[in-house]
Amino acid sequence: MWQEILSTLFPNRCIGCETIIPSSQQYLCEICKANLPFTYIPFNDTNIIHNQINNSVKIKFASSLLFFSKENVTRQLIHHLKYKNKPEIGSWLAEIWFMQNEGNPYLKDIKTIIPVPIHPKRYKKRSYNQIMLCCQKLATLLHCNLDEHLLQRVSHTESQTQSSKEKRLKKMKNAFKRNSKSSDHYLLVDDVLTTGATLIACTQELIKTKNSQVSIFTLAATI
Template sequence: MWQTFLSSLFPLRCFGCGLIIPSHQKYLCEKCLGRMPYTHWRLDSENCMYEKINSLVNIESASALLFFDKDNLTQKLIHFLKYKNYPELGAWMADLWFENNKNQIFLKDIKSVVPVPIHRKRLKLRGYNQVVPCAQRLAHLLNCEYNDSTLERTLHKKSQTMLNKFDRIAKMKNTFTRINNHSSHYLIVDDVFTTGSTIVSCAEELLKNPQSKVSVFTLAIA
């Protein structure tokens, strides 16, 4: 009764188009859900994201769920995820990706899921790390370790949107520190892949142990 009353006062709205949606639906109306810009990439070495990262640091596989572009549906979802206090949106997106990748051979070798850490200053300001629920959900789905204690972000960087690829990579040097020397096959999880500077920096730290391997998953790729 109270839920019905509250729903009438504060109806759920689609993150894409703003239309009111039924209480049983999550985040998007049926129309917007049907126009999600999926990459349809498997977690493997046969996509451009893998090629971009692997040209800079040796990884095993890579995948992204959605294509990100200015003003497209993905940008709206990421905006809600990062700035509107909807971190659980990442777990929902992890479910969407896993449903189409659960039988991929590369997944069977993943032993530890690592969210890209944010600096404590940004964590205090935002109140949460937006990729944590996604990483936790993937660890559950893969039946492997969730690991947020191996990498630490030790330098706080200002926005790098105006820098080119090589300047970004140079700026990201020594941004992350490896806290322990455990070996594993790590799946690094981030929200949006742009130049790859953040992913490369994280991977370099994890691969300081020569027995370790790295794969990458992001919710979107620009």
């Protein structure tokens, strides 16, 4: 009874268009889900995502699930993921990406999942790292380790959405610290790839240890 009353007062709505959807339906109505702007960029070393990062620091493989723009539904999904306490969206999208790449032999090379860390000040404000549930899901699906403490964010920067790549790279210099000298093939995971400055800074820190390799996955990319 109470569940019915709550459903009436606070109906489950599509993140994309605000249409009321069944409580069993995840995040989007069928129309918005059908219009998700997938990149269909496979996890490999011959795509635009890989090239964007690899031009600055050497990585193994890379992929992004969705195109991100101010006009598409990806923007709303990422906004809810980061600011509306909906980190489970990351888990849902991680599963979609895995299904698209299931059977990809390069995924077998991944040994440890690494989330891009957030600074303690931001964690205190938000109370969660928005990409953590995505990483947990990937670790389960790929049968590999998850290490959320290997990388640490040691400098706090304000939003850099209006900054150029050069300014972002400068601000990101020495922003992360490695807490272990272990070597592995890491899958570094973040929500959105824009200039790539954050991912580049993380990768530079990770490969300071000999024999460490880094691959990249982001839920979305502004390409």
